[in-house]
Amino acid sequence: MKPLAEGWTLPCSWYTDPLIFQQEQQVIFQRTWQYVGTIAQVAQVGDYFVTQCGTVPIAIVRDRSHILRAFINVCRHRVAEVVQGSGNCSMLQCPYHGWTYGLDGHLHSAPRCEQEANFNAAELSLISVRIDCWGPFIFVNLDSAAVPLQDYLGELPDLIRTVGIDINSLQLRQHTSFDMAANWKVIAENFLECYHCPMNHPAFCQLIDTAPTVYQFRVSDRLLITTAPLRHSPIEAYPTDGAVSDSLYVLLYPNCTFEVYPGQENLSVYRFDPVSCDRTFGRLDYFFPPGTSLEFELKLTAFLNEVGMEDVPLVESVQRGLQSNGVPQGHLVLGSEGLIHQFQMQIYQDLHCSYTIG
Numbered sequence: 001m002k003p004l005a006e007g008w009t010l011p012c013s014w015y016t017d018p019l020i021f022q023q024e025q026q027v028i029f030q031r032t033w034q035y036v037g038t039i040a041q042v043a044q045v046g047d048y049f050v051t052q053c054g055t056v057p058i059a060i061v062r063d064r065s066h067i068l069r070a071f072i073n074v075c076r077h078r079v080a081e082v083v084q085g086s087g088n089c090s091m092l093q094c095p096y097h098g099w100t101y102g103l104d105g106h107l108h109s110a111p112r113c114e115q116e117a118n119f120n121a122a123e124l125s126l127i128s129v130r131i132d133c134w135g136p137f138i139f140v141n142l143d144s145a146a147v148p149l150q151d152y153l154g155e156l157p158d159l160i161r162t163v164g165i166d167i168n169s170l171q172l173r174q175h176t177s178f179d180m181a182a183n184w185k186v187i188a189e190n191f192l193e194c195y196h197c198p199m200n201h202p203a204f205c206q207l208i209d210t211a212p213t214v215y216q217f218r219v220s221d222r223l224l225i226t227t228a229p230l231r232h233s234p235i236e237a238y239p240t241d242g243a244v245s246d247s248l249y250v251l252l253y254p255n256c257t258f259e260v261y262p263g264q265e266n267l268s269v270y271r272f273d274p275v276s277c278d279r280t281f282g283r284l285d286y287f288f289p290p291g292t293s294l295e296f297e298l299k300l301t302a303f304l305n306e307v308g309m310e311d312v313p314l315v316e317s318v319q320r321g322l323q324s325n326g327v328p329q330g331h332l333v334l335g336s337e338g339l340i341h342q343f344q345m346q347i348y349q350d351l352h353c354s355y356t357i358g
């Protein structure tokens with residue numbers, strides 16, 4: 001392996017090897033805080049929705065004491081998924097054999113088990129997972145020893161506040177998703193540079209100034225941060241009048257981004273979940289405060305959906321290149337792709353303890 005410090009990328013095999021994918025699940029996705037949704041989705045007692053931490057299925061539930069809970073959404077009987085989708089219920093019932101759990105996760109009833117020897121319902125509660133909130137956003141973490149969410153977020157709340165966003169006023173207004181034939185790291189790396197923007201995002205480049213002199217990036221703990229101004233004479237894909245003057249793009253390691261665009265208050269949160277080595281499912285939530293003009297909301301989200309769609313063929317092309325075994329490692333342009341370098345250094349650091357580099 002050629003050194004990352006000289007601008008070489010991670011080995012291409014790290015994007016195609018199932019063993020690496022498995023290691024990433026254990027040492028990255030099972031140890032980091034993951035954005036899963038909003039408090040409004042579980043406002044009432046009995047409200048629930050399913051999500052995942054990496055590939056581990058998770059259920060988020062509001063219990064009878066109004067406490068927000070997260071469980072591994074796997075039945076303690078023969079490990080079927082307990083609930084699907086979202087809704088409201090008084091109990092969580094597994095559809096396979098009907099074991100029923102209270103909203104606080106305890107095993108309430110299990111048909112025919114009263115007479116079983118060695119059957120102790122108290123040992124068979126749903127497994128709880130750490131859950132915490134930042135404003136309206138819910139995060140979960142499978143690692144009981146992980147740092148508190150507030151520490152994990154670092155300066156992210158300050159950054160969002162400083163560009164003019166009051167997160168407590170935000171409401172989820174639109175949602176879209178992307179099913180991509182690419183490794184999750186390719187999606188992150190595509191987000192972390194705008195070197196590809198002039199060739200691939202014409203409307204974006206007519207609006208945002210992507211010149212290297214003003215398109216600036218830095219690292220702060222687990223945050224990979226980019227700031228960029230509006231062009232002096234932008235061609236506007238949406239009306240840019242409003243309190244927010246600059247754009248802000250932040251990747252919260254490993255797989256969640258927070259983006260703010262110039263104009264009225266807005267925030268888009270994008271989480272891309274690894275499905276397999278070569279499959280990633282992206283969920284994009286658009287937030288606006290009440291009173292936002294409908295024109296701004298519709299035009300901004302249409303613009304961002306278009307930019308998102310422009311990226312899909314790019315990341316899928318990269319994945320085909322990675323799978324070709326034609327090139328062992330790529331080479332970065334560090335002046336424009338410094339954040340990718342930082343991201344890959346973190347992946348390397350997280351994985352190399354548990355993986356022998358061949």
Ligand code: FES
Pocket residue numbers: 075076077078079080094095096097098099
């Ligand atoms: S697997 Fe859930 S009740 Fe049997």
Ligand SMILES: [Fe+2]
Pocket residue numbers: 190196197200201307310311
């Ligand atoms: Fe892009």
